[in-house]
Amino acid sequence: MAAEYLDIDLNFQHEVIAEMLRRERMIRDRANPFVMYDDLDFLDRFRLSKAGVIELMRIVGNHLDEGRRGIDIPPMMQLLVTLRYFATGSYLRLVGDSFGMHITTVSNIVKKVSRNIASQRAMYIHYPDERQRLNTQQQFFRLCRIPGIIGAIDCTHIPIISPGGQNAEIFRNRKGFFSVNVQGGLLLILACCKNSSVSEFYL
Structure with missing residues (x-):
């Protein structure tokens, strides 16, 4: 009896956790900063206007692939992660938490995007x-x-x-x-x- 109750309880917990993760993934996928923030909030968070980010994306976007090991991170998201890191002077882990990314992923993104931006300096x-x-x-x-x-x-x-x-x-x-x-x-x-x-x- 107790064993059955424990099995049911554990199954229920697993279902609840799976549902929470599914919802979190949906929210994270839909969290588009261009939609979430108005122009002033966007500028405050990224230190560039929306038009400025789009222009910077036009310049460096072709040089950013979508990640490795099956992790698809669109070039625009990579740019926003990097700009957020630059704008806040924060820790990589905190930036990663706000975007739902691991600290190692954020570190690799910031390094890659920074090098791509710097490579355009001659222009x-x-x-x-x-x-x-x-x-x-x-x-x-x-x-x-x-x-x-x-x-x-x-x-x-x-x-x-x-x-x-x-x-x-x-x-x-x-x-x-x-x-x-x-x-x-x-x-x-x-x-x-x-x-x-x-x-x-x-x-």
Whole structure:
């Protein structure tokens, strides 16, 4: 009698767990960030607009396969996982949890997508020639009356999770949160017109 009850109870538990997993898989499959989030929420989570992600996908998508060992992860999902990792400064495991992926899968995706994005650098990062440098100096002089400027450097704080340990407070910035200070430069800036439009810039 007790054995029969245990068998029934265990079978019921297995059925409940199987149903929960089936529902979770359905929810996860339908969880499309482009549909789930409005434009502002999407930008907040991925640090790129929906149009920006689509454009980046156009550039790197052909270089992303759909995974190995029978795990089909569409190129767009790989890109979103990577952008989420970049945007949050979070741990791979936490990003994986939010997408329903194992930490190893997330690690492989981030590595692959990052390399593919970096491989396109020659299309977007280039240094000015002599004529462009002279033109930049002239435009900077017209803008701020300082001679000889060929570029400008700025920094931004990228939020991170506290690294922990004795030196964690080194990463706390003046605004009170943990961050890494990232530096970016503009080697050529064309002066802004009165209508605030900028026609060209070089990284």
